[in-house]
Amino acid sequence: MLKYFLLGIVLAVHIFLASMLFFSDTLSRAPAAAEAVVPDTSSSELSGGSSEGGESAPGLSGSVKEKLSIFSDDYFTPVGLTPPAALLKSTDACQAAGVFTLPDRRMLWGKKVESAYPMASLTKMMTALLVMEEIQYGNSGITLQTPVRVSKNATRIGTRQVWLDPRETFTVDELLKCILIRSANDCAFLLGEFLAGGSHDDFVKQMNSRARQLGCRRFVFYNAHGLPHGREGLENQGCVLELAYLAERLWQYPAVMKWTATWQEYIRENTQKPFQLDSTNRLLRTCPGVNGMKTGMTDKAGYCVVATCEREQGRVVVIVMGVKGRGGDKVRDDIARQLIEWAYTSQTGVAP
Numbered sequence: 001m002l003k004y005f006l007l008g009i010v011l012a013v014h015i016f017l018a019s020m021l022f023f024s025d026t027l028s029r030a031p032a033a034a035e036a037v038v039p040d041t042s043s044s045e046l047s048g049g050s051s052e053g054g055e056s057a058p059g060l061s062g063s064v065k066e067k068l069s070i071f072s073d074d075y076f077t078p079v080g081l082t083p084p085a086a087l088l089k090s091t092d093a094c095q096a097a098g099v100f101t102l103p104d105r106r107m108l109w110g111k112k113v114e115s116a117y118p119m120a121s122l123t124k125m126m127t128a129l130l131v132m133e134e135i136q137y138g139n140s141g142i143t144l145q146t147p148v149r150v151s152k153n154a155t156r157i158g159t160r161q162v163w164l165d166p167r168e169t170f171t172v173d174e175l176l177k178c179i180l181i182r183s184a185n186d187c188a189f190l191l192g193e194f195l196a197g198g199s200h201d202d203f204v205k206q207m208n209s210r211a212r213q214l215g216c217r218r219f220v221f222y223n224a225h226g227l228p229h230g231r232e233g234l235e236n237q238g239c240v241l242e243l244a245y246l247a248e249r250l251w252q253y254p255a256v257m258k259w260t261a262t263w264q265e266y267i268r269e270n271t272q273k274p275f276q277l278d279s280t281n282r283l284l285r286t287c288p289g290v291n292g293m294k295t296g297m298t299d300k301a302g303y304c305v306v307a308t309c310e311r312e313q314g315r316v317v318v319i320v321m322g323v324k325g326r327g328g329d330k331v332r333d334d335i336a337r338q339l340i341e342w343a344y345t346s347q348t349g350v351a352p
Helices: 001-035 084-092 122-139 170-181 185-197 200-211 240-250 254-260 326-343
Strands: 054-058 064-069 098-104 106-113 147-149 169-171 265-266 274-279 290-298 302-311 314-323
Touching: 098 240, 098 326, 106 240, 122 169, 122 170, 122 185, 122 200, 122 240, 122 254, 122 290, 122 302, 147 185, 169 170, 169 274, 170 254, 170 265, 170 274, 185 200, 240 254, 240 290, 240 302, 240 314, 254 290, 290 326, 302 326, 314 326
Parallel strands: none
Antiparallel strands: 054 064, 098 106, 098 314, 147 169, 265 274, 290 302, 302 314
């Protein structure tokens, strides 16, 4: 009996030691397994793309159309063309301007392209970009059809507006429509406020942070719409080069280009007071192929435009900033239209 008792004890000890070795091995592997399945949501996801110096720019379908790099001052290759003397003379009326081709990213000609100037409602391009990137990459579940209730703060934003009412609710897409067609300041404020969880100031921080993530060092944002800010009348700032880059990024989104190319639309269609949205971009009707993108004007900024154009020969972005004085909007448009035509007719302009 004693022999069997001792054998039992030995067997129990072996079983105990074997089990300890098994669980020790399992526990040592558990952290590694856990780390392997936790997704990395750090810098690359927050910036909307790859962490290896470039970013994917998918459309709303999620398919990657083109690899877009982080911006740098040599992002566009200077070609060194000179516009005809008469056209060159007309650009004396603007502070800065540039002519760019895509997707080869060439700068055919430029004037003070690296200098930052007040940009008025060109600001709304960054607002629209953050909206689209939140839809594409964010984890908030926001879509173009997400309803947005009008806030009291948004109703206080004036100048160019759609006269929002706190009793109203619009979809994200409807607000984008108002921003990109009519350049509605109240809608830009409301969208920014909504995306930042109710704080317009937090959205402005996101705008500046995103600009730096993209490599755009000259953008300075004080608000989501572009009006003079605060008692000091601070103006959002941007340069021609970085605005051209921003236009390229926005061109990746069909939902944006749909509205930038629209001359006239409506909101409140199913009410007793439908509201007509007329585009601020007259080039849509006067220059073939123009499909966007944004105009702007304040006293300090003067008249500005980022014009995008697509024809059989290719894509062109023309930027004109700082045209001042009476009739400046017509002068701005005339300069932009002439630069677009020159880009398509110059021998080494737009690549086929």
